Amino acid sequence: MPHDQALGENPVASLAAGGCRLRLPRPEGYAAGMGGDVGTAGSGVPRVGIIGGGQLARMTAQAAIGLGVGLRVMAERPDDGAATVVPADRLDIGAPGDESALRRFLAGNDVTTFDHELVDVAVLSRLAAEGHAFLPRPATMALGQDKRRQREVLSRLGLPCPPSAPVERLADAVAFGDRHGWPGILKASRGGYDGRGVWVVDDAAAASVLVPDLLAAGVPLLIEELVALDREVATLVARRPSGQVVAYPVVETVQREGICRRIIAPERVDAGLAVRLVGWSHHLAEEIDLVGIMAVEWFVAGDEALVNEIAVRTHNSGHYTIEGSVTSQFAQHLRAILDWPLGETALTAPVVVTVNVLGAAGVTTPLAARMPAALAVPGVHVHLYGKTPRPGRKLGHVTALGTDVDEVSARAQMAADALAGACEAGWNGQDGIEHG
Ligand code: AIR
Numbered sequence: 001m002p003h004d005q006a007l008g009e010n011p012v013a014s015l016a017a018g019g020c021r022l023r024l025p026r027p028e029g030y031a032a033g034m035g036g037d038v039g040t041a042g043s044g045v046p047r048v049g050i051i052g053g054g055q056l057a058r059m060t061a062q063a064a065i066g067l068g069v070g071l072r073v074m075a076e077r078p079d080d081g082a083a084t085v086v087p088a089d090r091l092d093i094g095a096p097g098d099e100s101a102l103r104r105f106l107a108g109n110d111v112t113t114f115d116h117e118l119v120d121v122a123v124l125s126r127l128a129a130e131g132h133a134f135l136p137r138p139a140t141m142a143l144g145q146d147k148r149r150q151r152e153v154l155s156r157l158g159l160p161c162p163p164s165a166p167v168e169r170l171a172d173a174v175a176f177g178d179r180h181g182w183p184g185i186l187k188a189s190r191g192g193y194d195g196r197g198v199w200v201v202d203d204a205a206a207a208s209v210l211v212p213d214l215l216a217a218g219v220p221l222l223i224e225e226l227v228a229l230d231r232e233v234a235t236l237v238a239r240r241p242s243g244q245v246v247a248y249p250v251v252e253t254v255q256r257e258g259i260c261r262r263i264i265a266p267e268r269v270d271a272g273l274a275v276r277l278v279g280w281s282h283h284l285a286e287e288i289d290l291v292g293i294m295a296v297e298w299f300v301a302g303d304e305a306l307v308n309e310i311a312v313r314t315h316n317s318g319h320y321t322i323e324g325s326v327t328s329q330f331a332q333h334l335r336a337i338l339d340w341p342l343g344e345t346a347l348t349a350p351v352v353v354t355v356n357v358l359g360a361a362g363v364t365t366p367l368a369a370r371m372p373a374a375l376a377v378p379g380v381h382v383h384l385y386g387k388t389p390r391p392g393r394k395l396g397h398v399t400a401l402g403t404d405v406d407e408v409s410a411r412a413q414m415a416a417d418a419l420a421g422a423c424e425a426g427w428n429g430q431d432g433i434e435h436g
Helices: 011-017 055-067 099-106 121-129 138-145 147-156 170-180 204-216 271-287 329-337 367-375 405-420
Strands: 048-051 072-075 091-093 111-114 164-167 184-188 198-201 221-225 231-239 245-247 251-256 259-265 292-301 304-311 351-358 381-384 394-402
Touching: 048 055, 048 099, 055 072, 055 329, 072 099, 091 099, 099 121, 111 329, 121 138, 138 147, 138 304, 147 221, 147 304, 164 170, 170 184, 170 204, 170 221, 184 204, 198 204, 204 221, 231 271, 231 329, 245 271, 259 405, 271 292, 271 304, 292 329, 351 405, 367 381, 367 394, 367 405, 381 405, 394 405
Parallel strands: 048 072, 048 111, 072 091
Antiparallel strands: 164 221, 184 198, 184 221, 231 245, 231 251, 231 292, 251 259, 259 351, 292 304, 351 394, 381 394
């Protein structure tokens, strides 16, 4: 169906037409507590819930304000980043694995989305069969949360991936390393992010130390070839149920120790490669029947690119879009799951750079005390996630816009270093990253 035909007056009806089962009518009495016209009976605005209360939910809540959507949050703890920014009547505290807590949360939502992948897809599928609407759909979440499954599906669809194999026993890892060369990269198929769940395995002896313990601990594993990559880039696409797809420009992601440190938009890859990466991402979104936003992380080596992994949610590589794109990824995700027209994805400046602020050992002053130094850097946009600092934990990010990549990067980095407490921790500024 062409998307312009699918724009019903009632977004709930239009979502239903897009194949999603929504729970209607809304429960009596619930709307009374919602405040404003958001989510009240007859307002026509669906009640959107998000499972998880981290920074992604927090920035989604910010985008929801402008769209007139009162986001409901299910956070694990009352001090989670998003839990502290939504009104009490839009906050549930509970673990996503606690089915009764999940059911209570779902009772207040017309459509439910995700801040992370740590959900039980079997439970979601059962709840979806009962009529609860999840977007992205449970089958898409299953793909997002399982790297082994991703590799199978992506390869079947013809997307280039690094050679990899599932590891059910030590012999699988050893056979793979002997065939493809050591070191190999061992990955937890589920649950790893920000460098967690990734191990460089030098040889068969190292594998024999690591693999049995991980398997015994129930960690599902895969092993992949170490790619001699020049750089890492990411694509970001959004798709709504009625079929409209939009793609953002390709960005470069600079990683250190498995954690994204800096995002540079646009990426200066060969234009032909950029077109191919966006084309593949678009194709993938359609093939997996994506609803919402999806990031695809790529390893680039020469003229070739291989998919590292996909995320079927808002993503760190898209944080620059808050100021650096006509439509932020958070607003775009909400628009997509509500089957509203998707927004333009053009950059708002020739160059946009985002630098993550990570917790650092030895820094004890509160972040707020370091804000003046960061805000003294001209033209930077600071986003703090309201999280308790821990070394390596993403606490916020800084975005700068301009025309010269070195100048813009330096400004964003200076503010991010100030926030991270570079002086206190005794770093030499720049966090050791050179723009490649
Ligand atoms: N997140 C989810 N998957 C990857 C990332 N980075 C975001 C989500 C989640 C938060 O990171 O917003 O709630 C968790 O961050 P932390 O520091 O508590 O592990």
